[in-house]
Amino acid sequence: MRAxxxxxxxxxxxxxxEPRFAEETATAxxxxxxxxxxxxxxxxxxxxxxxxxxLRDDVFLAGGAGKAGLYRNLSETGGALRFEAVDSGAxxxxxxxxxxxDVDGDGIxxxxxxxxxxxxxxxxxxxxxxxDASADWGFDGGDAWSTAFSATWEKGATWPTLAVGNYIDRMxxxxxxxxxxxxxxxxxxxxxxxxxxLPLTPSFCALSILxxxxxxxxxxxxRVSNDREYYKGGQEQLWHLPAGQPPRLYTEAEGWxxxxxxxxxxxxxxxxxxxxxxxxxTSMADNKLQSLTESANGLPDYAxxxxxxxxxxxxxxxxxxxxxxxxxxxxxxxxxxxxLDDLFIAKGNVDQMPDFAQADPNNLLxxxxxxxxxxxGEAAGVASMGTARGAALADxxxxxxxxxxxxxxxxxxxxxxxxxxxxxxxxxxxxxxDGPNRDAxxxxxxxxxxxxxxxxxxxxxxxxxxxxxxxxxxxGAATATQLRVIWPDGTAGEWxxxxxxxxxxxxxxxxxxxx
Amino acid sequence: xxxxxxxxRLRRRSLLAGLASLPVAAALPARAASSAxxxxxxxxxxxxxxxxxxxxTPIYSPPVAARAFGYLGIxxxxxxxxxxxxxxxxxxQVGGLxxxxxxxxxxxxxxxxxxxxxxxxxxxxxxxxxxxxxxxQAMARRMDEKLSAAxxxxxxxxxxxxxxxxxxxxxxxxxxxxxAVIENMGFPHDTVDPASRSPAQWVPTSRIAQQQAPLLxxxxxxxxxTLPSAASCxxxxxxxxxxxxxxxxxxxxxxxxxxxxxxxxxxxxxxRFWSDDPMLSPTPPGHWIAIAMQIFERDQTPADRRAEVxxxxxxxxxxxxxxxxxxxxxxxxxxxxxxxxxxxxxxxxPLLITPPFPEYPSGHSTQSGAxxxxxxxxxxxxxxxxxxxxEDDGLPVRNFPSFAAAAEEAAISRLYGGIHFRxxxxxxxxxxxxxxxxxNRLTTRKDA
Numbered sequence: 001m002r003a004x005x006x007x008x009x010x011x012x013x014x015x016x017x018e019p020r021f022a023e024e025t026a027t028a029x030x031x032x033x034x035x036x037x038x039x040x041x042x043x044x045x046x047x048x049x050x051x052x053x054x055l056r057d058d059v060f061l062a063g064g065a066g067k068a069g070l071y072r073n074l075s076e077t078g079g080a081l082r083f084e085a086v087d088s089g090a091x092x093x094x095x096x097x098x099x100x101x102d103v104d105g106d107g108i109x110x111x112x113x114x115x116x117x118x119x120x121x122x123x124x125x126x127x128x129x130x131x132d133a134s135a136d137w138g139f140d141g142g143d144a145w146s147t148a149f150s151a152t153w154e155k156g157a158t159w160p161t162l163a164v165g166n167y168i169d170r171m172x173x174x175x176x177x178x179x180x181x182x183x184x185x186x187x188x189x190x191x192x193x194x195x196x197x198l199p200l201t202p203s204f205c206a207l208s209i210l211x212x213x214x215x216x217x218x219x220x221x222x223r224v225s226n227d228r229e230y231y232k233g234g235q236e237q238l239w240h241l242p243a244g245q246p247p248r249l250y251t252e253a254e255g256w257x258x259x260x261x262x263x264x265x266x267x268x269x270x271x272x273x274x275x276x277x278x279x280x281x282t283s284m285a286d287n288k289l290q291s292l293t294e295s296a297n298g299l300p301d302y303a304x305x306x307x308x309x310x311x312x313x314x315x316x317x318x319x320x321x322x323x324x325x326x327x328x329x330x331x332x333x334x335x336x337x338x339x340l341d342d343l344f345i346a347k348g349n350v351d352q353m354p355d356f357a358q359a360d361p362n363n364l365l366x367x368x369x370x371x372x373x374x375x376x377g378e379a380a381g382v383a384s385m386g387t388a389r390g391a392a393l394a395d396x397x398x399x400x401x402x403x404x405x406x407x408x409x410x411x412x413x414x415x416x417x418x419x420x421x422x423x424x425x426x427x428x429x430x431x432x433x434d435g436p437n438r439d440a441x442x443x444x445x446x447x448x449x450x451x452x453x454x455x456x457x458x459x460x461x462x463x464x465x466x467x468x469x470x471x472x473x474x475x476g477a478a479t480a481t482q483l484r485v486i487w488p489d490g491t492a493g494e495w496x497x498x499x500x501x502x503x504x505x506x507x508x509x510x511x512x513x514x515x
Numbered sequence: 516x517x518x519x520x521x522x523x524r525l526r527r528r529s530l531l532a533g534l535a536s537l538p539v540a541a542a543l544p545a546r547a548a549s550s551a552x553x554x555x556x557x558x559x560x561x562x563x564x565x566x567x568x569x570x571x572t573p574i575y576s577p578p579v580a581a582r583a584f585g586y587l588g589i590x591x592x593x594x595x596x597x598x599x600x601x602x603x604x605x606x607x608q609v610g611g612l613x614x615x616x617x618x619x620x621x622x623x624x625x626x627x628x629x630x631x632x633x634x635x636x637x638x639x640x641x642x643x644x645x646x647x648x649x650x651x652q653a654m655a656r657r658m659d660e661k662l663s664a665a666x667x668x669x670x671x672x673x674x675x676x677x678x679x680x681x682x683x684x685x686x687x688x689x690x691x692x693x694x695a696v697i698e699n700m701g702f703p704h705d706t707v708d709p710a711s712r713s714p715a716q717w718v719p720t721s722r723i724a725q726q727q728a729p730l731l732x733x734x735x736x737x738x739x740x741t742l743p744s745a746a747s748c749x750x751x752x753x754x755x756x757x758x759x760x761x762x763x764x765x766x767x768x769x770x771x772x773x774x775x776x777x778x779x780x781x782x783x784x785x786x787r788f789w790s791d792d793p794m795l796s797p798t799p800p801g802h803w804i805a806i807a808m809q810i811f812e813r814d815q816t817p818a819d820r821r822a823e824v825x826x827x828x829x830x831x832x833x834x835x836x837x838x839x840x841x842x843x844x845x846x847x848x849x850x851x852x853x854x855x856x857x858x859x860x861x862x863x864x865p866l867l868i869t870p871p872f873p874e875y876p877s878g879h880s881t882q883s884g885a886x887x888x889x890x891x892x893x894x895x896x897x898x899x900x901x902x903x904x905x906e907d908d909g910l911p912v913r914n915f916p917s918f919a920a921a922a923e924e925a926a927i928s929r930l931y932g933g934i935h936f937r938x939x940x941x942x943x944x945x946x947x948x949x950x951x952x953x954x955n956r957l958t959t960r961k962d963a
Contacts, residue, residue: 041645173649174653174654174657175564175567176646177646228794230646232907232908233909233910260792260795284573285700285723306722306724307722312724315724322698324699324725350645352645355573355700
């Protein structure tokens with residue numbers, strides 16, 4: 001068990017500034033729509049990462065039936081959000097979702113593209129150029145309706161283990177119910193690259209999957225959120241991933257409780273810095289905020305505290321459409337830098353489902369000192385009625401405030417600049433580890449002021465969307481803090497004294513940088 | 516087995532289905548191709564799709580699903596009325612249904628049924644999602660292609676017109692029953708404040724925000740098919756609320772509490788088998804429709820009999836839910852989980868998820884009692900059958916010596932599941948028997 005911070009969760013004086021965002025969709029230069037009909041009713045992702053080594057967050061957009069697009073970030077520090085399209089070599093069709101990670105450990109971020117058809121691993125060549133490395137790396141992309149992705153480095157591995165979530169058999173369009181196809185586990189091959197994928201049977205139409213040390217024990221498992229619309233006999237899943245052994249499902253005897261929802265997206269965060277993670281699961285007319293019970297004792301015994309904590313997005317809160325909501329991407333992050341993780345939820349009708357809201361505003365739920373969440377989407381200016389799917393919170397203009405990008409069906413993405421006045425201070429860190437796992441996936445970042453914060457570095461979850469690079473923390477009124485990293489091998493780094501700003505962290509210390 | 520897994524198997528079974536077509540007119544032309552769907556296959560394949568649409572259309576809670584089965588059954592039945600066919604129209608027998616369009620001189624039963632079901636299903640399930648819409652269109656297209664290739668054009672046109680006329684008539688009638696429009700999946704927007712309720716009254720039991728109000732509080736006012744009103748099958752009150760140990764109410768709650776601790780594996784299986792959760796199953800009324808469909812396939816039941824059974828069974832489960840809901844909101848009784856946690860055991864957990872509406876009587880018991888009463892009248896006492904409804908969901912086939920035995924198991928499953936007291940179960944079955952008696956008084960065939 002990793003050591004927890006010594007500090008107790010005190011009700012520190014939060015900045016609690018109301019967030020404000022200015023939409024800059026029309027001028028930002030992002031032009032790739034997420035197109036397609038039935039086979040693209042799920043998916044619609046965005047990948048946020050630095051593709052050219054300038055420390056700025058660039059944007060890759062899934063295009064669905066159209067071509068995907070990569071955009072270089074040209075935003076001035078603190079200025080308007082601006083991007084330019086790049087001829088990247090990754091602008092392929094049929095992309096539903098995208099996740100950045102350095103697959104081959106060469107220090108250049110690669111892209112995992114989930115597709116309706118063969119999935120692809122695109123090797124980063126630098127300067128925002130990519131080439132399909134699937135064959136070179138022994139990656140069998142298969143031929144499925146892939147919708148979800150996650151990655152981890154198993155202990156001692158020199159290549160990552162990838163999990164791919166697959167949806168229904170798209171050839172069974174006249175009667176697809178019960179046709180969920182197998183998810184896949186791509187483990188490293190004996191000579192580098194990847195071995196043939198293992199089917200994760202049974203599979204139940206995954207729309208989000210996540211490798212996570214959910215209990216804070218150092219053991220990574222695979223959480224799968226499944227769409228009950230199509231499975232028979234299915235439920236949410238949690239897979240053990242024993243070293244060198246086939247994966248196996250957690251059982252009821254191990255504390256697993258059957259849960260059946262329209263699982264669409266996973267957000268994970270240790271909201272109370274107690275060493276394990278809370279999970280927010282999006283669905284339709286409902287959502288879950290799962291927190292381990294006091295008696296869980298290392299078992300996946302969760303209580304749903306969404307209603308009790310006000311973390312609900314079950315129906316529109318503005319716009320006059322009172323039908324139930326449909327939630328997709330969810331993400332915890334601190335948008336007003338008060339030191340408390342807030343929750344963004346992208347929402348939108350599946351496609352003309354008349355019993356669900358067509359005008360379904362995205363949610364921005366702000367967390368208060370007591371752990372309650374409060375809706376601010378309309379006042380903040382992000383209550384878009386677009387048919388949203390994927391999204392990302394990221395500091396595109398490096399002003400210390402997280403901006404927002406949302407992918408909507410059949411139109412270019414929307415993007416908002418965070419203009420919150422009087423927000424707290426911030427620290428953003430990028431991890432750079434030795435060895436093949438260059439971005440330290442599986443590490444935990446701990447911060448002690450203004451209140452304890454713990455964050456697991458993961459790849460996966462959300463809905464069709466992923467990020468790699470900066471980890472943003474609000475500091476509230478604090479002018480300094482201490483931060484350390486528990487590296488993926490369990491080594492605890494030294495506490496680093498830090499003042500607000502951007503840093504690169506290695507095992508030898510912190511280096512202030514200017515992106 | 517009725518419910519199979521994929522479309523390829525569905526298509527294969529359609530081709531292998533019985534070849535007999537049902538003559539509904541003396542001048543029925545010979546079928547041009549033996550591979551064309553029979554009336555039995557048309558009924559089977561559409562209803563198989565309907566069971567999936569019930570599962571995947573979020574407004575289809577059990578009462579709403581039952582209503583759809585009622586109207587669909589009548590559509591099937593009335594499609595086969597006329598000429599030499601043995602069925603008797605329900606017009607004038609059920610609440611406000613006027614005389615239907617007369618059958619043409621020459622028609623093809625399969626084509627009439629397909630036209631009627633294509634239009635009826637599309638209308639009743641117009642709120643289903645994009646996948647359901649595609650599936651309905653694919654079914655209609657495939658059936659139409661096969662039938663039109665096998666039927667003389669003039670007969671096909673007359674058959675389709677008649678099927679559509681029947682549907683138009685029945686659905687126009689359905690619009691005024693008070694159950695046609697469902698908002699917010701049936702949940703009122705005004706939530707119930709537990710602090711405003713007496714200890715005996717229902718309070719929300721779910722941690723889902725939408726379910727902080729009871730499902731369909733006015734469903735008891737929907738127009739029944741076979742009864743003047745829901746009051747025709749009213750119930751006596753449940754045991755008086757009391758927290759006094761030794762009181763009848765306390766003892767019923769203690770029975771539920773103690774049952775959970777002593778559940779056998781068989782009892783747990785029974786609870787799950789009859790759980791029939793909305794959006795995860797065809798719902799309780801769909802379960803009984805699935806039972807009927809399995810019997811049809813096993814016994815190669817002719818189409819006229821299938822239509823008659825589907826009509827009577829559909830009306831029975833629909834009227835049962837109307838009567839049940841009337842009683843639920845008349846007595847507004849607290850659920851076991853609320854009472855037991857407050858009075859006996861704060862950490863008690865039922866096996867099943869407690870449904871979001873008042874306790875008394877048990878809806879599954881009422882509609883199972885009604886279904887069993889109707890099916891027994893149609894097929895006879897001691898009619899044994901196997902039920903594979905949930906085989907695709909991993910639950911094994913169960914065998915029953917009679918419909919009554921199945922209904923009793925469905926009813927007691929709610930006590931095993933920890934969601935109903937015994938009075939709700941026993942009185943629910945009694946209420947269902949009352950509804951069945953009304954349905955069984957109908958005249959549905961000439962030789963009855």
